[in-house]
Amino acid sequence: MSTSELDELVDYGALVPMNTAQPERIFSTQCVLPLRTASQLRHDFVLDLFTVAVLLGYLSRIDSLERQLRSLPRTLPCRSSQPPGPAKNI
Secondary structure (H helix, E strand, C coil): CCHHHHHHHHHHCCCCCCCCCCCCCCCCHHHHHHHHHHHHHHHHHCCCHHHHHHHHHHHHHHHHHHHHHHHCCCCCCCCCCCCCCCCCCC
8 A cells, every 4th residue: 555545544543653753654563464454355346445444443343353252261051962852832
């Protein structure tokens, strides 16, 4: 992506530079993969930068939820191995 495109994504709040006081912006390495994915989707589906900004927010949320899911205990309550019986009328 070009510098002007990155600047626009910063203006939308989709990217946050680590150094806001310096003229040259530096971004966290955590931005690289979502930005690469969003850039590829932009190319594939001819998306505008505002849509890419929204997409980056969703990619970030998905990543956060996946990390939370991986941190959950792996042991879940076991279900009965028998198939459910016929429905009962109450």
